[in-house]
Amino acid sequence: MTSTTSPTRKRKKSAPKTFKAAYNILKTNAAELQQQDEPDIDNLMSTVEESIAAYRVCETRINAIQQALDAAFAEEVPDNNGS
Template structure:
């Protein structure tokens, strides 16, 4: 991975996926331990910018989800319904003959 500077405004247009892949790439390069010391600071700057993009996208998604419905409400109800269905079906197992 080269230590290139992103064009101005790139942080606003870069997708979550691209930023996440950039973070993974930078992490792998730094973990390998073969990175030239002169490239470490630019890589860390790029990683910080990519992290900010990911964090902003996640925060925006959380805010949007919080506006539409309380988190987990629908899932908790579905889980309760399926648990009741399993309890009702358990009595049918007593009729099996071997």
């Protein structure tokens, strides 16, 4: 009897909820890819998908922080009309 799924394939994980969790996924996946002498083709797609999801979480959080900082600094700028 043969299995329809590869035994080396990683189980799909849910997207991380925090920047820290997403960043750790990116660091871990990058380190795993760098340490491989030969690419693990069987798991490459799941690693890429997981990394893209983690990247999007990081990107969204960084953009939100940038907007909040821009708004905070815009409120700090004094009027140039002498008041």
